[in-house]
Amino acid sequence: MKLAVLGGSFNPVHIGHMALADDVCSSLGYDRVLFVPAAVPPHKEMVPGVSAEERLSMVQIACSTDSRFVAESCEIERDGVSYTWDTVDYLEKKYASSLEGKIGIILGSDLFAGFHLWKNAALLAKRCNLILARRPEQSSFAKSANRALGEYAQLENSGDSFDISKEPLFSEAAVLDNPLLPVSSTQIRNLALSGGGFKYLVPSGVFEYIIGGNLYGRK
Template identity: 30%
Template sequence: MKVGIMGGTFDPIHMGHLIAAQRALEGLQLDRIWFLPASVPPHKQLSGGASASQRLAMVRLATQEEENFEVCEAEMRRDGISYSYDTIVELQEDFPGYRFYYIIGADMVQYLPKWHRISELAQRIGFIGLQRKGYVLEKETLPDFLRSKVELVPMPVIEVSSTDIRIRRAEGKPVRYTVPDAVARYIEENGLYAGE
């Protein structure tokens, strides 16, 4: 079983996340994409957004109709900061024989050397870099141990972000078409991001 892991805060999950996941699934012929919401992400401070349980609920709603998409709660169950290395060790213990790939934007691939325990992580998994038009990733600049572990997959330019969605909500503007309809309804019903 080849599983792509799409991690993030998903505050909120949006159409760009789902399109990226589908491109990774097709590009590397993966069997599944697991969406992995972070409880306490190491690189971001969460403030004024949705709670962890609300973010998880939105990911569930966004992925419920796609048979190849699943939600993984490994980081939600863990207290404190979630590091990819710890998550992968746990997943490999729980799912022996599965091959895991972290899905990240090609622009983030250059930061992989700064990841927590990256050399050990790279021995365990591969990485899928989503290559946006106009951005050129120089794989040669990566350390030797990473270069062969990164596969690039073409990704269309999608001008939507969780930050923009939160700003639109705070300004009283609609967010339809930026998130799945079920997520838009959840945001509205729960009054999320209004008046941030």
């Protein structure tokens, strides 16, 4: 079984995430995409107000409608700062009996410039198949409210202009020509807070969960 990992805050998970996972399976032949919500991302400060358990619940709801998608809770259960290197180590052991080839790691273009700062980045690039995905440009309305930390802050706005051909760590990466959906988690949070419509920007079960739990200030 070919496995790919899609990590993130998923605050909340939305149709852009689902479309990306679908394209990874359809275009690159992966059997499963594991959605891995981070406990504490090493590169950004999380927006407060929604718990890790609630973010995981939304991912579980979203994945429940497609057998190719699996919600993986290992980073939240592990707690502390979430490093992809540690997650890959865990997943290789968990799926040892069924894993075919290297695990795929899906990277959005906002992560390209800072990948070299990841824990054991060079080893990770050899250990896994890197999958480079396009990400829509962020409008001023949807500009992330998650504050980049440390060295990542200096690279925060360089994703769209980053030349992947000049990054040796991406020399064997697969470049995905995935569809671009102009939706972001920040945009959805803003819409929920302001009373705007976002019903069709998230899976239907996730929408009901947000409304039912009054997440992001929505009543």
